[in-house]
Amino acid sequence: MPQKMALIFDHILPVPLAEQAAQNSVWRSRLEVHPGNHFAIIASSGRGKSTLVNIAYGIRHDYSGSYKIDGRAASGLSAIDWSLLRQSTFACVFQDLKLFPQLSALDNLKLKCDLGSSFSIQQATAMAERLGLAPYLDKPCGQLSMGQQQRLAVVRALCQPFQYLFLDEPTSHLDRANADLVIELVMEQAAAQHAAVMITGLDQDHRLPHSFQLLSV
């Protein structure tokens, strides 16, 4: 198990939001995230929810201020450093899912399980079954509905060890029942790994547990 680390966002301000960021938002303050913390970013479109997740996960680097991972400036990390972080410390459900439509749902999970030895494909399949995906695992991912693909993306993100789990609108295509299943599985896995969870959404979601602290963007 890797050593627990902290993420520190210190007045990070994405270039496109430089003029519209509010004074009391996360962009104008210092935020420390430790394993076990739960944060929810609820805001309307265009406020930078996904931008924050993308900066945290190392997809975007166009910001001022400082973002440190375990004391190291994120801007100085190499491609290999980011790969290693994503193998063992960071997990993410992307807003646009980033699945491989030409592969079957099962192969999408295998690609992730094969990356390390922590999760077997049986464990991944069990999680997929809990989210009602069992009948669709052999189908090409591109033929699944958006809701099914979103649940698959959640399972893929959970098939690895992590200390930080980033979820960018993970229930946007789900009905209430499936959304509940997803949140339940996410919280269960995060608790098992004592991981921090950072989730974004369009509206205040009453399904989230009370442990979540709201962040303003």
Place this chain on the structure above:
Amino acid sequence: MKQQKGLLHRLINSSGSKKQLALALCGAFAGLFLLGTCSQAYLTFHKILSRQKDLLGADFLVINKKVSLLNTISGSAGRFSPQDVAALQQVKGVSKIGSFRSSSFKVRAQFNAGMGSEIPGLTTDLFFESVPDGFLELEDISWDWQPGDTELPMIIPSDYLKMYNFGFARGQGLPIVPESVLKNIRFDVLITGNGKSAYFKAYIAGFTERVPSVLVPDAFLSWANKEYGNGTKDLPDRLIVAAEDPASPEISRFFSAQTYEIAGGDKLKTSRLNTLLLVVLSIVLSLGVLVVLLSLLGLIQFSQILAYRAARDIRVLFLIGYTPRMIAAPIAGSFTRLLAGVTIISILGMAAAQVWMGLFLAEKGFETSLWPSWEAIMLVLLVSAILWWYTLWAVKRSIREICR
């Protein structure tokens, strides 16, 4: 892990155009095969031609005036005057002219075969000539002579040996003598003049096909003419001419206008043909290099298109935790296997070509190896390694750029 490689392979390699890869690999085969076969042919012909190399360099000509009734009567007897030499010096392409020095004393050679030898003993009158040392290519021959030395190296026309072996020996029922045996024989040479005489142990240091004379070191002849000669300084009747292109039209025209004769002129043509052959092989070799370069461009373009088409998948793999090296691995694996196959087929093709060439040359009386030359194989392996390294470098660079 094997499964992971299989999935990655399906994801990444399915994006490339198989037709383009096949074309690039065909180009690599053509280039490697041409390069290997031509370098092999070049080495083979070079070896054959080196064995036939004359002690007189290819850029030198030996000329004399045509002996006619007129110059016999006039007494000039075909000698070159200083004016003749000056006119020759003006001809375009002529860089250096040397005079033949002739012996002006009596020379008698004697060979005693000894008891039981099948080679007959002989005694004959001889003459010596010399040319300035710079006109001879004497890589393996000791040609230095100083007053006091009793050994005397000689270079004789190889036609003399042929005349003995295929004329005299056959007719008299005597054994034929190879060059190597003749080089080990010592002759007694007696020179006389000015009321003095001296003995030398002479030996044949080499053979020439282009100088119809018995050559001795210039230092010896200069010394012997002074000691035993009649003291007259005759004009030379033969010249040795250095030219950039001995068969150039300007030189040929001048020689025929002056009625000069070129010794071994037909061999000069052969020498030019040999040079031409090596030039043609060099051109084909360059063509091989060009085809290899084109195939390299094809492979790099293939790798770039592959990376471009698979850019989205490569990016997603990177975002879910794959390192650029892991993403490149399936491309590197497939490419390495394919290029190794192409290289092996090229080397086998080269070997087949060498067998064909060896048998063909053997029919023409040239002895060559039927095995491919290790130098050519090393060249093919080296070029293949460069192709492999550079293509994989291009693939990895494209993937790194996508993952940035």
